[in-house]
């Protein structure tokens with residue numbers, strides 16, 4: 001079997017991980033989650049959740065990956081035996097499941113990129129979304145999105161994922177900064193900033209039972225945690241970099257793009273007097289399209305916006321596919337392009353029902369975001385806290401110094417704070433899901 005690939009540089013790893021993190025979650029999900037949870041109050045709780053839960057949890061995945069240098073299933077098996085390997089199997093399943101509908105949204109976005117240029121949604125954005133989101137056309141663009149994802153992953157860790165994300169991530173950052181600067185010039189943008197940035201702490205006090213789990217859930221989703229993407233990417237590391245430094249860079253960059261997205265979306269909606277509270281999954285596409293349709297040169301602006309969304313979705317989709325592909329490449333003597341294509345086609349087929357019916361799509365997303373991911377994080381945290389334990393601290397300290405006190409503090413923080421938060425989120429999510 002050929003030698004396992006590694007990143008060519010530390011920056012390559014960081015950009016790949018940022019590419020995974022920055023995705024539909026930042027630009028599409030984060031603004032509507034904020035809108036559903038009262039705007040700025042949500043931002044505050046989200047930022048706390050990223051620092052207190054997201055960052056320690058991403059480090060937990062990094063140490064597992066870097067120490068074992070294995071795919072998610074074999075990584076857990078190496079460190080914890082056959083029962084622990086089941087956490088990895090859950091990760092594979094989640095990657096498979098999530099990509100099936102994530103790619104459907106990717107297909108919607110391709111249609112919006114084209115529709116911005118042709119003006120297809122200008123007359124009736126609501127009707128356009130209906131056409132884009134269900135039917136044979138939806139299946140076709142889902143197939144196109146999957147084909148591009150397969151192409152990048154088939155090219156390998158270095159030549160596909162690393163090269164791809166080195167181009168994609170800087171493009172996302174530059175275009176988003178440009179969009180935010182442009183949004184700043186809109187008449188009426190001020191109301192958007194107020195909404196996004198002026199926290200009403202009364203709202204938090206009243207709605208903490210929904211705001212806190214939503215914010216923790218969004219932090220996990222946004223950082224690609226709970227299904228082994230970060231384990232897989234860290235498994236391609238060699239050397240003794242400071243993982244804490246890498247984790248901070250990735251977390252900060254991901255948060256930066258999420259906040260920038262808010263700086264684009266809210267001024268845009270408020271400038272056109274569109275109520276962000278009427279958001280929800282599809283309505284973000286509808287209300288943004290409505291805003292673009294009403295603006296002078298809105299087609300061009302819409303084109304750039306949806307292009308950024310497309311690049312972000314792609315750089316996340318490749319990490320979902322890589323989780324599954326990595327397992328098969330490590331264990332079977334079949335070439336990466338063949339394995340990638342086979343797995344990709346199966347994921348495409350699983351996504352077809354979501355492409356035909358938006359309620360099926362919503363169900364797939366709810367199961368993944370509210371159950372599979374929080375469950376994966378909870379199990380990972382228990383595993384790292386109590387089974388891997390001291391080994392995890394030693395691995396983290398490889399880049400920090402042998403006696404760094406951060407290691408044990410991190411471990412106890414995982415055992416208590418992160419564990420309580422993710423378990424609480426999981427419990428509340430399951431209750432909401434059942435009701």
Ligand code: PFF
Nearest residue numbers: 021023024025222224229316
């Ligand atoms: N972090 C991605 C986003 O915010 O859109 C979603 C995601 C990608 C979650 C990859 C999990 C994952 F493994």
Ligand code: NA
Nearest residue numbers: 021023025222
């Ligand atoms: Na994200």
